[in-house]
Amino acid sequence: MGELKRAIGLMSGTSMDGIDVAMLATDGRSLVDRGPFLTIPYDPAFREQLKAGLECAKTIHDRRERPGDLAELERELTLRHSSAVQIFLNNNNLLPGDVDVIGFHGQTVLHRPDAGVTVQIGDGQLLADETGIATVYDMRANDMAHGGEGAPLVPAYHAALAARFEDHVRPVCFVNIGGISNLTYIGEDGQILAFDSGPGNALIDQWVEANAGVPYDQGGRIASEGSIIIPLAERYLDHPFFTTDKRRSLDRNDFLPPAADEAGLHDGARTLAYVTAAAIMRSAGHLPQMPKCFIICGGGRLNGTIMEDLADMAQRQGAQVLTAEEADFDGDAMEAEAWAYLAVRSLEGLPLTFPGTTGVSRPMSGGVLAKPAVRVP
Numbered sequence: 007m008g009e010l011k012r013a014i015g016l017m018s019g020t021s022m023d024g025i026d027v028a029m030l031a032t033d034g035r036s037l038v039d040r041g042p043f044l045t046i047p048y049d050p051a052f053r054e055q056l057k058a059g060l061e062c063a064k065t066i067h068d069r070r071e072r073p074g075d076l077a078e079l080e081r082e083l084t085l086r087h088s089s090a091v092q093i094f095l096n097n098n099n100l101l102p103g104d105v106d107v108i109g110f111h112g113q114t115v116l117h118r119p120d121a122g123v124t125v126q127i128g129d130g131q132l133l134a135d136e137t138g139i140a141t142v143y144d145m146r147a148n149d150m151a152h153g154g155e156g157a158p159l160v161p162a163y164h165a166a167l168a169a170r171f172e173d174h175v176r177p178v179c180f181v182n183i184g185g186i187s188n189l190t191y192i193g194e195d196g197q198i199l200a201f202d203s204g205p206g207n208a209l210i211d212q213w214v215e216a217n218a219g220v221p222y223d224q225g226g227r228i229a230s231e232g233s234i235i236i237p238l239a240e241r242y243l244d245h246p247f248f249t250t251d252k253r254r255s256l257d258r259n260d261f262l263p264p265a266a267d268e269a270g271l272h273d274g275a276r277t278l279a280y281v282t283a284a285a286i287m288r289s290a291g292h293l294p295q296m297p298k299c300f301i302i303c304g305g306g307r308l309n310g311t312i313m314e315d316l317a318d319m320a321q322r323q324g325a326q327v328l329t330a331e332e333a334d335f336d337g338d339a340m341e342a343e344a345w346a347y348l349a350v351r352s353l354e355g356l357p358l359t360f361p362g363t364t365g366v367s368r369p370m371s372g373g374v375l376a377k378p379a380v381r382v383p
Contacts, residue, residue, distance in 0.1 A: 009033065010031045010032065010033050010037065010039075011031065011032065011033070011034070011106040011107060011350045011353070012029065012030075012031050012041075012104060012105050012106050013029065013030060013031075013032065013105070013106060013107045013108070013109060013346035013347070013349050013350050014027060014028070014029050014091060014094065014105050014107075014108045014109070014139070014346055015027070015028045015029075015030075015108075015109045015111075015341075015342040015343055015344065015345030015346030015347070015348075015349065016087050016090065016091070016108060016109065016110050016111060016342060016345060017111045017341045017342040017344075017345050018083075018087075018111060018112070018113045022048065022053050022056045022057065022113070023045075023047060023048065023053075023221070023222075023305070024045055024046050024047035024048045025045070025046045025048075025086065025087055025090045026043070026044075026045050026338065026339065026341060026342035027043065027044045027045070027046070027090050027091065027093075027094045027342060028040075028041070028042070028043045028044075028339040028342035028343040028345075028346060029041035029042055029043075029094075029098070029105070029346060030343050030346050030347060032166075032346070032347050032350050033350070033354075034347065034350035034351040034353070034354045034356050035166070035356070036166055036169050038163075038166050038167065038343075038347065040336070040339070040343060041098075042094070042097070042098050043336060043338065043339035043342065043343075044090070044093065044094050044097060045338065046086075046089075046090040046093065048086075050221075052082075052086070053221070055075075055079055055082070056079070056083075056113060056115075058074075058075070058079075059075070059076055059079045059113075059115050059127065060115055060116075060258075062074035062075065062076045062115075063076065063115035063116040063125055064116070064259075066115075066116050066123065066125055067123070068123075069116075069123050069124065069125050069147070072127075076115070076127060079127065080127040080128060080129055081129065081132065083112070083113055083127055083128055084128055084129040084132045084133050084136070085132075085136065087110065087128065087133055088132075088133055088136035088137050091108065091133075091137045091139070092137070102137060102138040102139050103138075105139050106139075106140070106350075106353075107139065107140050107141070107142055107346075107349045107350060107353060108133065108134070108137065108139050108140070108141040108142070108346075108349065109141075109142050109143075109145070109345035109346045109347070109348055109349030109350075109352075110128055110130055110133055110141050110142065110143040110345070110349075111126060111128070111143075111145075111345050112126035112127055112128025112130075112143060112144075113126060113127050113128060114126050114258075115127055116257070117156065117157065117255065117256075117257045117258075118257060119150065119155035119156060119157070119254055119255050120254070122150050122151075123150075124146050124147065124150055124156040124157075126143075126144065126146065128143060130142070130143030130144065130374060130376040131376040133376070134376040134377060134378040134379075135378050135379045137378070138378045139378065140375060140376065140377050140378065141349075141375070141376045141378075142348075142349040142352045142353065142373040142374065142375050142376075143373065143374055143376065144372075144373060144374045145159060145345075145348055145349075145352065145358060145372050145373040146159065146372070147372065147374075148370060148371070148372030148373070149358065149359045149364050149366050149370050149372055152366050152367050152368070152370050153365065153366055153367040154359055154364035154365050154366030154367075154370065155254055155255040155364045155365055156255065156364060157188070157202065157255035157364065158182075158188040158190070158200050158201070158202065158255065158363060158364070159344070159348060159358055159359060159363075159364075160180075160182060160188070160190065160200075160340070160341060160344040161180075161190040161198055161200035161360075161363045162198075162344075162347070162348065162351065162357070162358055162359070162360075162363075163340075163343065163344035163347045163348065164180040164190040164192065164198075164200075164344075165190070165192060165196075165198050166347065167180075167335065168180075168192040171192075175298060175299055176192060176193060176194045176298065177191060177192060177193045177194055177293070177294075177295050177296075177297045177298060178191075178192050178297055178298065178299045178300075178301065179191050179192075179290065179293070179297035179299070179300050179301070180192075180301050180303060181203070181286055181300055181301065181302050181303065181304075182206075182303045182304040182340070182341065183206045183207060183282065183286075183302060183303070183304040183305065183306020183307060183309075183312065184206050184207060184304040184305060184306070184341070185206055185207055185208035185211075185258055186202055186204075186205065186206050186208065186256045186258060187202065187203045187204055187205065187206035187282065187285065187286055187304075187306065188200065188201065188202045188203055188255075189201065189203045189286065189289060189290065190363075191293050191294075191297065193294060193295070194295075197294070197362065198360060198362055198363060199293060199294070199362045199363065200362070200363040200364075201253035201254070201255070201289065201292075201363075202253070202254070202255045202256045202289075203285055203286045203288075203289035203290070204247065204248070204256070204261070204281075204282070204285025204286065204288070204289060205242070205256075205261040205278075205281060205282060205285060206282055206304065206306050207222065207282070207304075207305055207306050207309070208258045208261075209261060209262075209263050209278045209281070209282075210222065210223050210229070210275060210278045210279060210282070210309070211223075212263040213263045213264065213271075213274050213275060213278055214228055214271070214275055216263065216266070217266070217271045217274065218271055222305070223275050223279075223309060223311075224308075225308060225309065225310055226275075226279060226308075226309035226310040226311030226312060226313075227310075228271060228272055228275040229272070229275040229276040229278070229279040229309070229311040229312075230276070230310065230311050231272045231276075232270070232271075232272030232273040232274070232275055232276030232277070233272075233273050233276055234273075234276055234277050234280045235268075235269055235273055235274075235276075235277045238264060238268060238269060238274075238277050239277050239280055239281050239284070242261065242281045242285075243281065243284055243285065243288065245261070247260070248285065248288045248289065251292070253289075253292060253365075254365075255364070263278070264277075264278075275311075276311065279309060279311040279312045279315060280311075280315050282306060282309075282312050282315075283312050283313075283315035283316040283319060284315070284319065286300075286316060287316070287319045287320065287323070290323075296323050296324065296325060297325055298324075298325055298326070299325060299326050299327075299328060300316070300320055300325060300326070300327045300328070301328050301329075301330055301333045301335070302316070302327060302328065302329050302330065302337070303330045303335070303337040303340045303341070304337060304340075304341070305338075307329045307330065307337050313327070313329070348373070349373065351371070352371060352372060352373035352375070353375070355371050356371060357369035357370055357371055358370065358371055358372050358373070359372070
């Protein structure tokens with residue numbers, strides 16, 4: 007067994023809401039002691055900068071390219087993460103020396119697995135220098151260099167959490183409803199499978215922001231006042247992503263929100279909430295067995311309309327749906343916790359991804375370690 011290390015995970019990922027900061031102590035294997043958590047929201051102006059960055063990134067062919075203002079945005083993003091770490095340390099009476107490593111995700115601006123390109127902006131060396139803490143970053147690239155799709159990476163952490171479950175609960179499925187939804191299947195024999203399951207919150211967020219000027223549908227209240235537009239829902243669910251046997255990871259641009267004239271505000275939000283839930287269940291149909299339990303993480307678990315649809319659909323399959331909190335986890339913290347856990351695994355040279363999670367050729371470690379510069383007094 008390895009030595010326990012204290013790690014901070016930083017996650018912004020496909021969402022553009024803010025920075026999640028979580029700490030845990032772990033050996034990178036089955037021992038996980040979860041710690042405090044904090045979210046630092048982005049201001050509206052910076053969210054607009056990130057959206058512009060997504061447009062710039064569409065022209066990238068080499069993942070090292072930073073067209074337009076992307077290099078400046080990367081620096082600003084990194085400094086905001088450094089500030090988030092400092093706030094977190096201050097809030098918890100910690101010093102940089104109390105932390106062994108940071109797991110830094112950065113902001114995904116482009117993910118094209120078919121082309122073998124993934125770009126998460128964020129300067130790991132700058133973050134290490136600013137915080138004084140060793141930083142592991144760029145954890146997707148090595149997977150893609152060995153035939154994987156670079157996502158999802160959280161399943162290794164889900165497997166560690168599932169180790170506490172009794173056998174009769176399995177197979178269990180962790181579902182993260184972020185901008186893109188993904189699932190992790192832990193079979194009765196410990197088999198791990200994972201893949202993106204379809205659009206998550208991104209479509210709903212884009213729809214309500216365009217039509218109501220709000221960043222997201224809080225609690226699913228807008229959707230709760232609408233009706234499902236069946237032809238529109240079926241158009242999304244007839245996408246080849248759901249029918250092909252090959253599972254692949256998604257970019258947020260693979261599914262786009264409806265045109266303005268296709269739905270009113272409430273009916274559009276209701277239809278997209280239904281699509282989010284139905285996409286999860288359709289993708290679960292590609293698993294070896296229907297899970298006995300779905301554990302829902304990420305911001306989508308707070309959307310009551312999505313959760314009601316998902317519970318109804320799962321019940322018809324003889325499965326139950328629990329929020330992360332009902333399973334004694336923290337659904338807000340889980341992705342950031344995962345990045346802390348993965349950073350320790352990277353330090354230990356342990357696999358971050360597996361053939362059954364990303365399609366990589368063999369279990370594969372990854373990440374780049376940045377050590378803070380020695381500061382001369």
